[in-house]
Amino acid sequence: MNNTFSPNKQIGVVSTFSELVHTDFKGEMNALCWYRNLDGDFKEIVNQLSLKENITEVFPKDLIALQVSEKGNIARETILNDLQLLTDFGASPSLNLLKCYERDDEFDFIATDVYSWHVDRSPIATDTFLCTYHGAASDIVPNSEAEQKIAIPEIRAKLKELHNGPEEEFEDFLKENYFDLHYQLHENAQPINLGQMHLWRLAVDHPKQQVQPCIHRAPKENEGEYRLLLIC
Incomplete structure (x- = not known):
């Protein structure tokens, strides 16, 4: 599986890592994709890794220790190269084998987990990088097709009840x-699946950001299938 998507105003498509990290976000474009058709067997990698918890971080030494086929080795070299490229760029990539993320079910009217449509925020100028090598892939949506949940009157009213404090501190x-990071899609919204193997860069909310942060969410995992995800 290697999803394709139609180019649009939100997504810029590049063909090298250098373009991915050096192309500026502008206008409505707040997602960049290094589009790749890779030949490796990432499923073989996943099948040989051990899940210790719902999310297990996989380190380069764990990948190097695997006994894999030629196709499995291509997949391994791709992952190791991606980790090295991002590390050399100054990022701190993490490779995760995951069954599922923790759900936030504390409130029935608003969730703050990664399955909810949300944006990332940082106090410093940075971006989110991610690549799904195996399993269900994340989704993004244009900012014009969603609204902050805190702007929805009934949700805002419930949050004020929950706050139960001075108005100036609300x-x-x-x-x-993190309630302000979460979004609700409009009825006609058309989410875009990020697909497998492509390396993405998504805009984050930070003081120097020139565009709107990218609204995204983690997918519901496929039954009986682990995800292999690089993220930083």
């Missing part, structure tokens, strides 16, 4: 609990 309360 906005800080929303930020401290």
Whole structure:
């Protein structure tokens, strides 16, 4: 499986890592894709790795220790190269074998887990990089097709009840609990699946950001299938 998508105003498509990291976001474009058709057997890698918890970090030494076929070795070399490229760029990539993320079911009217449509925020200028090598892939959606949940009157009213404090502290309360990062899609929204093997760069909310942060979510995992995800 290697999903394809139609080019649009939100997504820029590049053909090298250098283009991926040096192309500026602008206008409505807040997602960049290094589009790749890779030949490796990533499923073989996943089948040989051991899941110790719902999310297990996989290190280069773990990959190097695997006994794999020629196709498996191509997959391994691809992953190791991606980790090295990102590390050399100054990022801190993590390779995760995952069964599922933790769900946030504390409130029935708003969730703050990664399965909810959300944006990432950072105090420093940075971006989110991710690549799904195996399993279900993440989704993004144009900012024009979603709205902040805290702007929806009924949700905002419930959050004010939950806050139960001075009005002037309400906005800080929303930020401290990450409620302001989460979005609800419009009825006609058309999410875009990021597919497997492509390396993505998504815009993050930070003080120097020139574009809107990219709204995205983790997918519901496929039954009986682990995801192999690079993220930083």
